[in-house]
Amino acid sequence: MTALPDSLCFLNGTYSALRDAQVSVMDRGFLLGDGVYEVLPAYGGRLFRFNEHMARLDRSLRELRIPNPHTRDEWLATARRLIADQQTRGAEHQSVYLQVTRGVAMRDHAMLPDLVPTVFAMASALKLATPQQRELGVACVTADDFRWRKAHIKSISLLGSVFARQIAVDAGASETVMFRDGFLSEGAMSNVWVVKDNVVIGPPSDHLVLEGIRFGLIQDLCHALGLGYALRRVTRDEVLDADELLLSSSSKEVLPITTLDGHPVGHGPQRGRPGPVYVRLYAAYQQAVATQSI
Secondary structure (H helix, E strand, O other): OOOOOOOEEEEOOEEEEHHHOOOOOOEHHHHHOOEEEEEEEEEOOEEEOHHHHHHHHHHHHHHHOOOOOOOHHHHHHHHHHHHHHHHHOOOOEEEEEEEEEOOEOOOOOOOOOOOOOEEEEEEEEOOOOOHHHHHHOEEEEEEEOOOOOOOOOOEOOOHHHHHHHHHHHHHOOOEEEEEEOOEEEEEOOOEEEEEEOOEEEEOOOOOOOOOOOHHHHHHHHHHHHOOEEEEOOOEHHHHHOOOEEEEEEOOOEEEEEEEEOOEEOOOHHHOOOOOHHHHHHHHHHHHHHHHHEO
16 A cells, blocks of 8 residues: 655645554545545746636535535635645645545434534645657547536535546556547546637537536636637537647646547647647637745
């Protein structure tokens, strides 16, 4: 078993070494996956799009009927303390993980009221895409989206995503691009974007996909760059005929897919290479990181 580090974590109001933190075996997160989480990137100790992450945490908690146990400022103070600990350990950029479960009770599938939520937070080094991935893009594979139909909740019940991620691992790919009933949904750990005729297209923001924090960011970047932006149903054929395909997530930022199911993405001389829309979006993304972090 890999030994856990002694880095700082937060559990129910107390800071301790991660390897020493413990929760009850009767916690509903452990027994039922009854909880939600967020992952916040920080660049050089500064949190990126913190307010947007807090808004999504609020939405997920409301869906589960769990009261938010902390205010925005309390979450911010916790995140900053954990980030500071990672900086002392040499992490240039940081990733903050927040988790809230319904709390501790005897096992019962009902949403038991009046429980005290279990709150856990930790930080680690933010693992960004490598220079080689930026230069060459990444390979992905496709699969049917077999997960549940409340994907808009950032739930800690992630077994479906574990299976989806393993499809890519087994194929030696970076990510699994999933389709539900013939339409693009998302990746196992990221959102997926189609570029066609200088329009960046993603699936609609509904219960079938997790609306990544980068949805609003990419929309803003597209408008600033004079690119089209649309959210709508995207067919498998449209994905296969895309000029470019992109992934987005807190660690991938914006990352080009250059091979899908063994076939190069795109058309003409840029086929199988990162495309011009990606190059422009990535540069604009870095500018946003420099100006929108707190």
